[in-house]
Amino acid sequence: MDGKLKDQYLQDQLPIHRFISYRVLRLHSKLNAQAARILKETCGLSLAQWRVVAVVATEDGITPSKISRFSQMDKGQLSRCVKALVDSGLMVTRDDPADQRIQHLSLTAKGHEIHERTLPRMLNRQDRLLLGLSDVEREVIFSAFDKLEVIADAADDPADE
Amino acid sequence: MDGKLKDQYLQDQLPIHRFISYRVLRLHSKLNAQAARILKETCGLSLAQWRVVAVVATEDGITPSKISRFSQMDKGQLSRCVKALVDSGLMVTRDDPADQRIQHLSLTAKGHEIHERTLPRMLNRQDRLLLGLSDVEREVIFSAFDKLEVIADAADDPADE
DNA sequence: CTTTCATTGTTGACGGATCAACCGAGCTTA
DNA sequence: TAAGCTCGGTTGATCCGTCAACAATGAAAG
Numbered sequence: 516m517d518g519k520l521k522d523q524y525l526q527d528q529l530p531i532h533r534f535i536s537y538r539v540l541r542l543h544s545k546l547n548a549q550a551a552r553i554l555k556e557t558c559g560l561s562l563a564q565w566r567v568v569a570v571v572a573t574e575d576g577i578t579p580s581k582i583s584r585f586s587q588m589d590k591g592q593l594s595r596c597v598k599a600l601v602d603s604g605l606m607v608t609r610d611d612p613a614d615q616r617i618q619h620l621s622l623t624a625k626g627h628e629i630h631e632r633t634l635p636r637m638l639n640r641q642d643r644l645l646l647g648l649s650d651v652e653r654e655v656i657f658s659a660f661d662k663l664e665v666i667a668d669a670a671d672d673p674a675d676e
Numbered sequence: 677m678d679g680k681l682k683d684q685y686l687q688d689q690l691p692i693h694r695f696i697s698y699r700v701l702r703l704h705s706k707l708n709a710q711a712a713r714i715l716k717e718t719c720g721l722s723l724a725q726w727r728v729v730a731v732v733a734t735e736d737g738i739t740p741s742k743i744s745r746f747s748q749m750d751k752g753q754l755s756r757c758v759k760a761l762v763d764s765g766l767m768v769t770r771d772d773p774a775d776q777r778i779q780h781l782s783l784t785a786k787g788h789e790i791h792e793r794t795l796p797r798m799l800n801r802q803d804r805l806l807l808g809l810s811d812v813e814r815e816v817i818f819s820a821f822d823k824l825e826v827i828a829d830a831a832d833d834p835a836d837e
Numbered sequence: 838c839t840t841t842c843a844t845t846g847t848t849g850a851c852g853g854a855t856c857a858a859c860c861g862a863g864c865t866t867a
Numbered sequence: 868t869a870a871g872c873t874c875g876g877t878t879g880a881t882c883c884g885t886c887a888a889c890a891a892t893g894a895a896a897g
Contacts, residue, residue: 543704546697546824547697566698580846586698590847597846598847615845617845644827648824662813667709668710723853724854756853776863778875
């Protein structure tokens, strides 16, 4: 008789609730919102900007194209991230002596400071997420992600069998 | 010595690769792109529009607010989806006799036709995703999603301990 | 040397998601 | 009935991610 409760049953029974891509979408938007909340409080960076900072912090001198290649971030998005980070004084670009197309990225002192201040909170969050899972879930989830990514990248077979 | 290969090692070793939210982001964008590809070929709907069609097909007469409540879709996004679907003749709205705020949604004949044409391809895709996983992975992944969603919704503890 | 092609990074355009302000309708309480 | 509240839905602003076009540079092939 309760409307809200009935909606809950509905949620569990609707076929959509077992759709992987729907569940991934929901999880993604929640994780995203949580990370954005933390970053806003801590350093004011967007999630994409934070990822660039984190990568450059562990691989000093890396180039945007390498970041784009292994992290599958969009070139354009990356370019804008770098621009914003340089403008706010967290990052500097250094030209390559041998190839004028290439930029090498490094954090400034301010960039390192912000990275070191922010990383613990992000690791803490990561730990909370992982500790919330059982051992099996923690083991399995990454391999499942790998497999799903491969399938999602594969061509969609046009025939229905 | 090979640049591409070295990038691959880099990908696996960087800490970011084990970050859950990063992996969910990547998986999400791939699943999204795949679904958008299929929908574009099949019926020209956006993913959000397709979800609304799928829900209304199984729950005729459902209202936007109910959809929003259980699927956690944004009210505004839903309103625009419904408008687009009505404009293209796939859906009709029916007023509630007792409460003039409420709209009940139903598919038109054309809407049902498109739903029945599209659903098999989407289910096929879903099957391919699930069959790519091992039994354990398939069992575990949904419970892991549930737990992660709860943690992501929880307040972020401000203290670093 | 010159032509052609691949790579690096920048930019503009577009669609999608999110947030907040808002309106109209119903309910509640005095 | 009037005041204040909640609820359903619409709209606009803004941000983010994606895609395509482009300029500049370098490498390869003739």
